[in-house]
Amino acid sequence: MTSPTILQAADLSFSYPDHEVFKDLSLALPAGVTIIRGGDGRGKTSLIRVLVGELKASGGQLAINGIRLDQQAAQYKQQVYYVDPRTEAFDQLSVPEYFASVKARFPAFNDAALPELLGGLSLTPHAEKKLFMLSTGSKRKVYLAGAFAAGAAVNLLDDPFASLDKSSINFVSEVLADFAEQSKQVWVASFYETPAEIAANEVIDLGD
Numbered sequence: 561m562t563s564p565t566i567l568q569a570a571d572l573s574f575s576y577p578d579h580e581v582f583k584d585l586s587l588a589l590p591a592g593v594t595i596i597r598g599g600d601g602r603g604k605t606s607l608i609r610v611l612v613g614e615l616k617a618s619g620g621q622l623a624i625n626g627i628r629l630d631q632q633a634a635q636y637k638q639q640v641y642y643v644d645p646r647t648e649a650f651d652q653l654s655v656p657e658y659f660a661s662v663k664a665r666f667p668a669f670n671d672a673a674l675p676e677l678l679g680g681l682s683l684t685p686h687a688e689k690k691l692f693m694l695s696t697g698s699k700r701k702v703y704l705a706g707a708f709a710a711g712a713a714v715n716l717l718d719d720p721f722a723s724l725d726k727s728s729i730n731f732v733s734e735v736l737a738d739f740a741e742q743s744k745q746v747w748v749a750s751f752y753e754t755p756a757e758i759a760a761n762e763v764i765d766l767g768d
């Protein structure tokens with residue numbers, strides 16, 4: 561039996577004013593883990609931001625659980641967790657305040673998972689700090705922990721191993737291996753090279 565599609569893209573195209581990034585991309589992503597693979601500048605981040613609804617596609621359609629971005633944008637976006645890893649938007653929040661903000665958006669937020677997530681990502685010593693006090697890697701880990709707890713239907717992780725220590729990479733891989741087995745959430749992660757640690761259900765290859 562094939563799993564039902566959660567995230568659907570039909571003939572999706574995206575261009576910056578001076579060049580085309582991708583054209584007529586069609587996707588039918590079921591629950592589990594999908595990897596976007598591509599070399600430098602191939603469009604991984606742009607594709608993620610189009611799927612989130614932050615960048616407007618130049619053509620095509622997107623739907624999550626049958627809710628179309630062009631018809632019900634707010635309801636579509638409510639189903640998506642994505643944080644630009646470089647954002648400074650949450651810098652003035654403490655780690656618990658950041659998680660509270662995620663919980664306010666995603667009612668299925670799993671508070672009970674936080675201690676294990678913080679431990680697995682070696683964030684426990686930083687658990688009360690404000691985000692601006694954290695290193696790039698620790699901040700990225702807070703956003704990853706937020707994703708893992710949020711319970712969103714679609715989760716987009718841009719280069720999730722970047723700036724992470726080996727033990728956190730192993731932990732993220734284990735968490736994603738668990739999410740590969742469930743039936744309600746799509747996990748899309750972009751990488752320069754498909755990592756051996758991650759068994760993806762689907763791969764979107766943007767080339768080198």
Ligand SMILES: Nc1ncnc2c1ncn2[C@@H]1O[C@H](COP(=O)(O)OP(=O)(O)OP(=O)(O)O)[C@@H](O)[C@H]1O
Nearest residue numbers: 576577581598599600601602603604605606607752
């Ligand atoms: N705001 C922008 N305006 C114009 N071109 C852009 C813009 N942002 C990115 N680009 C270009 O679009 C292409 C795709 O960029 P994107 O960041 O999506 O690729 P990527 O695969 O995520 O790259 P990397 O792995 O280097 O982060 C690149 O050629 C990039 O230089």
